[in-house]
Amino acid sequence: MIRFCTTDHTTMNLYVVGIVAGSCLTASPVLSRTWVVHADGLGDVPTIQAGIDSASSGDTVELLNGVFAGDGNRDVDFRGKAITVASQSGDPAACVIDCEGSETELHRGFVFQSGEGYDSILRGVTIRSGFHSYGGAVESSGSSPWIETCDIIENTATREGGGLHGGGRIIRCRFINNRSLIGNIGNGGGAINGPLGVEILDCYFEGNASPWGGAVFLEEGLIRRCIFVNNSATSTRGSFGGAAIVFGWVDIEECVFVRNSADFGGAVTSLESIDKGLTIERCTFYENVAGEGSSVFSGRSRVWIHNSILARGQGGGAVSCDLGGIWASCSDFFGNLGGFGDCGTLDEDQTGNISQDPLFCDPEGGVYSIHAESPCSEANSACGLIGALPPECGATPVVPTSWGRLKARYTN
Numbered sequence: 001m002i003r004f005c006t007t008d009h010t011t012m013n014l015y016v017v018g019i020v021a022g023s024c025l026t027a028s029p030v031l032s033r034t035w036v037v038h039a040d041g042l043g044d045v046p047t048i049q050a051g052i053d054s055a056s057s058g059d060t061v062e063l064l065n066g067v068f069a070g071d072g073n074r075d076v077d078f079r080g081k082a083i084t085v086a087s088q089s090g091d092p093a094a095c096v097i098d099c100e101g102s103e104t105e106l107h108r109g110f111v112f113q114s115g116e117g118y119d120s121i122l123r124g125v126t127i128r129s130g131f132h133s134y135g136g137a138v139e140s141s142g143s144s145p146w147i148e149t150c151d152i153i154e155n156t157a158t159r160e161g162g163g164l165h166g167g168g169r170i171i172r173c174r175f176i177n178n179r180s181l182i183g184n185i186g187n188g189g190g191a192i193n194g195p196l197g198v199e200i201l202d203c204y205f206e207g208n209a210s211p212w213g214g215a216v217f218l219e220e221g222l223i224r225r226c227i228f229v230n231n232s233a234t235s236t237r238g239s240f241g242g243a244a245i246v247f248g249w250v251d252i253e254e255c256v257f258v259r260n261s262a263d264f265g266g267a268v269t270s271l272e273s274i275d276k277g278l279t280i281e282r283c284t285f286y287e288n289v290a291g292e293g294s295s296v297f298s299g300r301s302r303v304w305i306h307n308s309i310l311a312r313g314q315g316g317g318a319v320s321c322d323l324g325g326i327w328a329s330c331s332d333f334f335g336n337l338g339g340f341g342d343c344g345t346l347d348e349d350q351t352g353n354i355s356q357d358p359l360f361c362d363p364e365g366g367v368y369s370i371h372a373e374s375p376c377s378e379a380n381s382a383c384g385l386i387g388a389l390p391p392e393c394g395a396t397p398v399v400p401t402s403w404g405r406l407k408a409r410y411t412n
């Protein structure tokens with residue numbers, strides 16, 4: 001027992017707040033508990049769901065390494081609890097939720113549907129082989145959970161969000177080979193389909209596919225320090241946003257987009273946001289592919305591009321507009337097959353834009369940092385650093401970097 005006494009108006013922020021003058025209160029600390037779950041059913045409780053059902057606010061459901069499958073270890077509902085479900089090792093490759101979902105057996109990994117917030121935490125697991133209508137791996141309806149250091153691999157949604165459908169804060173996660181199958185307006189997101197206020201930080205997306213938003217379909221929110229590689233949007237009716245399609249106010253910052261593809265906006269498409277808009281800042285685009293806007297497409301939207309590299313886009317010009325507008329400043333448009341694009345002309349004099357080789361260290365080897373002598377380096381640019389990555393070769397002494405090291409920087 002801990003006893004607090006006061007003789008004046010004092011605020012104590014330990015267990016009691018706002019103690020009345022002259023009073024004396026006794027409080028007991030709230031003790032949290034850890035519920036250990038084994039993949040073979042042994043442990044404190046037999047399944048993940050049983051652990052959550054037993055847990056109270058502040059508790060942890062701890063998963064030992066192994067493959068968790070079957071009832072109670074899939075379609076797991078947090079039930080609105082402010083708890084943590086996490087692998088003991090912290091290694092998602094060693095702690096796997098195998099949903100075993102299919103067209104005839106709909107199963108996903110986790111469900112957040114009771115107003116969960118950032119204090120409902122999922123950490124350090126792999127979720128694979130989910131198959132559902134919305135959210136192949138995770139459904140977050142009217143909730144904002146904290147999802148960290150998870151691998152979301154080979155899940156499918158027949159409508160929206162092959163990996164995740166809904167809101168939340170997603171940090172240091174990998175989304176690989178997820179897909180959504182239907183992509184009309186309001187549908188899509190091979191990896192994530194998110195409503196208002198989604199934050200996607202330090203994540204890695206590869207091989208995700210959807211007719212609209214190969215990796216991400218986002219209404220409003222933030223994407224920062226993420227890597228998008230070989231994601232695609234494909235549709236017989238016209239596909240948009242090989243890596244991401246966004247509506248409303250969205251900020252994309254310090255991200256790398258490599259070889260993503262779509263009919264419109266090989267990397268990014270912004271649609272129907274004429275009164276709002278997309279801001280792209282300090283990003284790097286390389287060899288993305290689209291018939292219109294190999295890097296960025298604006299349809300009835302406003303897009304601002306600052307301090308970014310848009311290089312070697314294939315197909316149409318680097319940017320394209322349809323009843324929308326794109327304003328670029330302090331950016332490098334280089335080697336794009338279709339030139340700058342159809343959003344006016346590249347203004348080098350007034351806005352600091354350039355069209356010079358950014359001198360990537362080793363793009364064929366997957367290294368998209370720049371040479372010390374690059375015109376995009378902070379030392380050589382009046383605008384400061386242009387692109388997502390600083391100089392890491394040339395005159396700057398560094399440890400040799402590989403694509404694996406670059407991915408690790410963003411995902412560990």
